[in-house]
Structures are given as C-alpha cells and as structure tokens.
Amino acid sequence: MNLHRMLLERKAAGKPVTVAIIGxxxxxxxxxSQARNTDGMHIVGVADLNTNRARSQLKLACWPDEQYAAATIDDALKNGAxxxxxxxxxxxxxxxxxxIIEATGDPGAGIAFALKAIEHGKHIIMVNVEADAVAGPILARKAKAAGVVYSLAWGDQPALIADHVDWARAAGFKVVSAGKGTRYHPTYHQSTPDTVWDILDKYMKIKDRNSINPKMFNSFVDGTKxxxxxxAVCNATGLHSQAEGLSFPPATRFEHAEICKPKADGGVLERAGVTEVTSSVYRDGTDVPHSLVMGTYVVFESDSAYSEECFxxxxxxxxxxxxxxxxxxxxxxxGLELGISVASAALRKEATGAPIMFNSDVVAxxxxxxxxxxxxxxxxxxxxWGKQxxxxxxxxxxxxxxxxxxxxxxKADIAEGQRLKWSDVAYDPANIAVKVRREMEAAFARPNTQAA
Structure with missing residues (x-):
C-alpha cells in the first residue's frame, strides 16, 4: 500500500519514473489521461506510426499542447515534456x-518490441495481451534472465483476475475457478466485422460507426478476447483451461459460487482449478440481471466448517x-489504472501478474x-475465432x-468449428513472432513447466 509514497520520494529526489508508451x-x-497528473511519473515519449493521431489522442486526454511539444527525447527529459x-x-x-508500455495490440509487433525492451534493460508492461497469449511465458523467462520485469497490465482483466487468485491463495483458500463476465451467445462465434453491428446495436449506442474499429470490437464479441x-490468466496463475475451453454460462454476479464450481457439485466446470467466463445473456437472448459483464471474480473453497460459517x-x-x-x-x-503496473515494476521490481508457466493456449x-x-x-x-x-x-x-x-x-480445407494446425497454413518460419513462438514450444514441450 505504498506505491504513492514511493512515487512521491522519486519526485522529491528529482528522479521521476521515466516511461515510454508504444501505441x-x-x-x-x-x-x-491519468499519467499527466501522476506525481513521480514522467511520460518521456509516445510512439505511434500515426503521429497526428497520437497528438489528437493527447488532446482528447486533456493534455495542453505545450506538454507534448518536445523536439527530442533529451528535450523531453530536460523540460519534463x-x-x-x-x-x-x-x-x-x-x-x-x-x-516501456507495449499497447499496440499487434502480436508480432508486441513480441518484437518486448524483446528489444528486454535487450536494453527496460521493464515491459504488456498491455498487448494478444502477444502475451502467443509467447508470454518465454518473454517472461527472458525478462527474468535479464533482470527486468515483464508484467501484465493492471486495469485490464487478466491482471485483476491474477490478483484475485493470489489473494485467495495467500489467505489460505483453494481456488476453484476465476475469470470475468462478458456478453456472449453461442451464435456470436460466427460474428464478423460486417454482422457485429447487429449485436453491438442491441447494447451500445454508437452514433458514429466510423469512430470504432469493427474488427477489434468483433474480437470481444466472437469469444476470441x-x-x-x-x-493469460492460466499462464500467470497455474490455473488450467478446460478441455473444450470456455462454456460461457449465464450468471448474475451473485450466482458465481453456485455456477462456477465442478459439475460433480452441481456447477458447470469439468473440474476445479480452471478459468471460466460468464455471460450477461441467457441462451434465449434475454439479458441476465445484475450480470458481471465488465467485472472479474474468483470462486474459492475452504475445508473448515468454521470458515464456511464465516462466509x-x-x-x-x-x-x-x-x-x-x-x-x-x-x-x-x-488504462485509467495502468499506472499501478508502471509504479510496481519500476519501484518494487514486481509484476502485476506475469506468466509463470505454459498451461493454456488460444487456438485459431x-x-x-x-x-x-x-x-x-x-x-x-x-x-x-480464438478458442481457449x-x-x-x-x-x-x-x-x-x-x-x-x-x-x-x-493449404487445406477446414470444416466449421475445426481448430487449425500449423500444417494447415503456409507460414513464414523466419517471421520474428513465429520464431519466438516456436522457441517457446520447444522450451515448454512438457506443459506446466515453470517459466520463472
């Protein structure tokens, strides 16, 4: 509970935590929008292929023009710009x-930037969970060997869920399941950037369709995200994927202990110690009241009758x-909470969640x-779409x-619902993301092997 105090100490010493964000x-x-007013933190640079967009985004985030007018990195460091x-x-x-905050959302770019950050002794906050899902365990291993922090992003759900799991275990509870809520129906797996509007229009009032990227939004709808x-949660906590991935059971926020428990005890899970995502939509298409659509959860148990009474x-x-x-x-x-990860990495040398093993994958x-x-x-x-x-x-x-x-x-015909294999596509073995992923597969040929 001392990150703010530590930031104030860095401010008083005239040595704020220096940060660069990509994306x-x-x-x-x-x-x-928050970092501009965070004591003890200095955003040295913002990198984006579209610099005009970056400037407009900073303006949107209420930055005064002069605050992002630095001509060089050294100028930014000298003038606090x-x-x-x-x-x-x-x-x-x-x-x-x-x-370094990697926030591009592109798996290949994220892996390349993470490798370069590690090579140059920088802590890396991986907002890019897409990259983490492809190669996070090997990137975390490389970061540890280099003496830097590789961290999931606080404020995004995987880091928050990992914290729930850590809380439960540190308090002596057995973790049964952990996850989040979302809006899901089985038909959503076939959603495309063209048809996603039929779903979005039911629960989001988007006046300007040009203001969002339908492909990006569709990844949330079709089950991929x-x-x-x-x-990411499984690889950071040691929880497991269920054999057929997520089943997305409908649940109110008050029903998770009843639903996200093993089938043997009346729930929906194949066993204890797995991840599950609950839906805010019933299978008949009606909305679940009091859903956990934007939230996170952990279900746990105790072998103590006294603890159960306390529950x-x-x-x-x-x-x-x-x-x-x-x-x-x-x-x-x-992103409003991301400063927690930045401060934790720089000041405590501690990740807010990071891969420790290769337990789970997400497959095309x-x-x-x-x-x-x-x-x-x-x-x-x-x-x-991406199936856990x-x-x-x-x-x-x-x-x-x-x-x-x-x-x-x-290279081959694929049936609807079939998981694709490496042998089904003509991939480039020289691609940096492919090379790092193949390196990880070789390093973790026996799953559940510790990454760090």
Whole structure:
C-alpha cells in the first residue's frame, strides 16, 4: 500500500519514473489521461506510426499542447515534456527510459518490441495481451534472465483476475475457478466485422460507426478476447483451461459460487482449478440481471466448517451448500489504472501478474467452412475465432495460435468449428513472432513447466 509514497520520494529526489508508451489507442490514451497528473511519473515519449493521431489522442486526454511539444527525447527529459514520435525503437533504446508500455495490440509487433525492451534493460508492461497469449511465458523467462520485469497490465482483466487468485491463495483458500463476465451467445462465434453491428446495436449506442474499429470490437464479441485473456490468466496463475475451453454460462454476479464450481457439485466446470467466463445473456437472448459483464471474480473453497460459517456471516456470496464462495469486482477501468503496473515494476521490481508457466493456449478455430487458398485475417475477422485450449493439447496436436493466424494462406480445407494446425497454413518460419513462438514450444514441450 505504498506505491504513492514511493512515487512521491522519486519526485522529491528529482528522479521521476521515466516511461515510454508504444501505441496511442484507447488503452494508451486512458493511461495518458491519468499519467499527466501522476506525481513521480514522467511520460518521456509516445510512439505511434500515426503521429497526428497520437497528438489528437493527447488532446482528447486533456493534455495542453505545450506538454507534448518536445523536439527530442533529451528535450523531453530536460523540460519534463513528452516527445511524439513514429520511432518506437528510439524510445526503447534510450538509456534514460525505465519502463516501456507495449499497447499496440499487434502480436508480432508486441513480441518484437518486448524483446528489444528486454535487450536494453527496460521493464515491459504488456498491455498487448494478444502477444502475451502467443509467447508470454518465454518473454517472461527472458525478462527474468535479464533482470527486468515483464508484467501484465493492471486495469485490464487478466491482471485483476491474477490478483484475485493470489489473494485467495495467500489467505489460505483453494481456488476453484476465476475469470470475468462478458456478453456472449453461442451464435456470436460466427460474428464478423460486417454482422457485429447487429449485436453491438442491441447494447451500445454508437452514433458514429466510423469512430470504432469493427474488427477489434468483433474480437470481444466472437469469444476470441475471452480466450486470449483466460489464457493469460492460466499462464500467470497455474490455473488450467478446460478441455473444450470456455462454456460461457449465464450468471448474475451473485450466482458465481453456485455456477462456477465442478459439475460433480452441481456447477458447470469439468473440474476445479480452471478459468471460466460468464455471460450477461441467457441462451434465449434475454439479458441476465445484475450480470458481471465488465467485472472479474474468483470462486474459492475452504475445508473448515468454521470458515464456511464465516462466509455466510460476512455476506461472501456462498453457494447453497456453503462449501464454495465468491469474491468479485464489478468493473475494470483499463488504462485509467495502468499506472499501478508502471509504479510496481519500476519501484518494487514486481509484476502485476506475469506468466509463470505454459498451461493454456488460444487456438485459431474456423468460423465457417474454409477453403484451401483462402487468406486468414486473424483476430476479430471473417475466418477464425480464438478458442481457449489446454497447452498440452495444443502442443500434442500442433494447433495454430490465434495470434499467428493473420495474413497466412490456407493449404487445406477446414470444416466449421475445426481448430487449425500449423500444417494447415503456409507460414513464414523466419517471421520474428513465429520464431519466438516456436522457441517457446520447444522450451515448454512438457506443459506446466515453470517459466520463472
């Protein structure tokens, strides 16, 4: 509970935590809106291929023009200002920058930037959970060997869920399940950037359709983002993917202990110690009241009758048996909370969640019948969605990671619902993301092997 005090000490010493962020999208802009007023933290640079967009985003985040008018990195450091640049490498390699935030959302770019940050002794905050799902365990291992922190992003749901799990275990409870809420229906797996509006218009009042990226939003709708995020949680906590991934049971925020427990005890899980995502939509299409659509949760149990009685006394939302209970957080604030990760990495040398093993993967799965010769278009697109899969099955079957199913040509026909394999596509073995992923597969040929 002392991050703010530590930041104030750095401010008083005239040595604020120096940060560079790559990617000025929604997450990055939310962080920048808070970082401008965070004592003891200096945003040295913002890198984005579209520098005009970066400037407009800073303006949107209420930054005065003069605050991002630095001409060089050294000028930014001298005057407490911020450099806008299209050259991320120049920020990563500058010796005065302590922390790099990778917020591009592109798996290949994220892996490349993380490697460079580690090489140059920078802590890396991986907002890019897509990259983490592809190669996080090996990146975390490389970071540890280099003496720097590789961290999931506080404010995003995986880091918050990992914290729930840590809380439960540190308090002596057995973790039964952990996850988040989302809006889901089985038909959503076939959603495309063209049809996603039929779903979004039901619960989001988007006046200007040009203001959002439908492909990005579709990755949240079609189940992909949930698979990616729960893979990150599994690899950071040691929880497991269920054999068939997520089942998305409908649940109110008060029902998680009843529903997210093993089938043997009346729940929906194949066993204890797994991730699950609950839906805010019933299978008949009606809305679940009091859902956890923006929140996170952990279900836990105790073998003590006394503790179980305390669950009831202290309104801990137990199931009907009293054996299981739940703690939840109703919301997450994404980039507005990201400063917690930055301060924790720089001042405590501690991650807010990081991969410790390779337990789970997210695999490219056909949305429809696909034909040989088609070009895959990756996350949120027209061809595939991401299905959470045990790492052991992914390695044994040679499944294709969702994050690498972009701009690659199919070599074989694929049935709807079929998980794709490396052998089904013509991939480039020299691609940096492919090389790092293959390195990770070799390093974790036996899943559940500790990464750090």
């Amino acid at each position: 000025a999208g929604k997450f990055g802009t939310m962080f920048l 911020t450099l806008i640049s299209d050259n991320a490498d120049s920020l990563i390699t500058h010796p005065a920058v302590e922390v 949930s698979g990616i995020e729960m893979t 009831r006394e202290y309104s801990m939302l137990p199931d009907k048996s009293g054996k299981y209970s739940c703690l939840y957080r109703p919301i997450h604030m994404i 799965t056909a949305k429809r019948a696909l034909k040989a010769g088609e070009m895959l278009d990756g996350e949120g697109g027209f061809c595939v 899969t045990p790492a052991s099955a992914s390695l044994d079957q040679g499944y294709l990671p969702l994050g690498l199913a972009h701009n690659v040509k199919l």
